[in-house]
Amino acid sequence: MKYFFFTLSYLIVFFASAQKNIYETSTFDDLTQDHQVLAIVPFITHLDLENKITKKELKLREEKEGYAVQNALETYFSQRKKKKKFSIDFQNIKNTNALLAKNNIRYDNIDVHTIKELSEILGVDGIISGNLELNVLLSDGVDTKFNFLDYFLGDADYGRIGVKISDGATGKLLWKYEKEINKRKIW
Numbered sequence: 001m002k003y004f005f006f007t008l009s010y011l012i013v014f015f016a017s018a019q020k021n022i023y024e025t026s027t028f029d030d031l032t033q034d035h036q037v038l039a040i041v042p043f044i045t046h047l048d049l050e051n052k053i054t055k056k057e058l059k060l061r062e063e064k065e066g067y068a069v070q071n072a073l074e075t076y077f078s079q080r081k082k083k084k085k086f087s088i089d090f091q092n093i094k095n096t097n098a099l100l101a102k103n104n105i106r107y108d109n110i111d112v113h114t115i116k117e118l119s120e121i122l123g124v125d126g127i128i129s130g131n132l133e134l135n136v137l138l139s140d141g142v143d144t145k146f147n148f149l150d151y152f153l154g155d156a157d158y159g160r161i162g163v164k165i166s167d168g169a170t171g172k173l174l175w176k177y178e179k180e181i182n183k184r185k186i187w
Contacts, residue, residue, distance in 0.1 A: 020179040028174050031167045035125040038165065039091040040073050041100070041118065042066040042107050045132045048159075063107045069132055070096075073163070091124055099123075119168025126168045134159035134181070157182050 025031070045062040053061070074093045080086055100106070103121050105113060115127050136158045158181040165175040 020177065022178075023173070023176040025172065025174050027172075031170065031172065031174060032126070035088055035167075037089045037091055037124045038126045038128055039096045039118070039122045039124040040070050040077070040093055040128040041096060041110060043069040043130045043132045043161075044111055045069070045134065048133070048135045050135070059108075065132060065134060066107055067097075069130070069161070073128065090128075091122060096122055115166040115168060115171040124168055126174065127166050128163065129166065130161065130163040132159065132161050 042063075043066045045065040047058060047062050047065065049058070049061075070093055074090060077086065077090050081090065099122050100110065100118075105118075105121070110118075113121075115129075118127050119125070160178065160180050162176065162178045164173060164177075166173050
């Protein structure tokens, strides 16, 4: 009986941590063959925090998390680029954010602009964007110690992330990755 519960617990944890979706367009190679530079824009974030904070503070925290993800992805891609895992360059996010600001594009209105518009403004071949839904602040750090009990109490899930790469010339979605963020594996 103990073996059954252990096995069941293991399978639940395995499938819970393996929930991710990846999409790639059938025309990915054709649309990206001439790509040289991609820009990473701030992620649109929705926070569902239990503590009582004002709407203004919530918006500020969402913006902070959106920029934190942008920064984390720049670091991730830069490290991969150094290991020659990518043949494409990534625009420095300071340049990206400065160009957005010069064109009056802010965190609170970036989602009303098309991929084509953003690509033209930023002078890039494509855009890495996405969304983040969280019930914790990843930028403040989170407890990543694994505990089976957390899975049953619902304390292991931090939210969900979606990362998209879109073609600048056409605005078409090229690739999309969605994953639950949990205590077992943040990325």
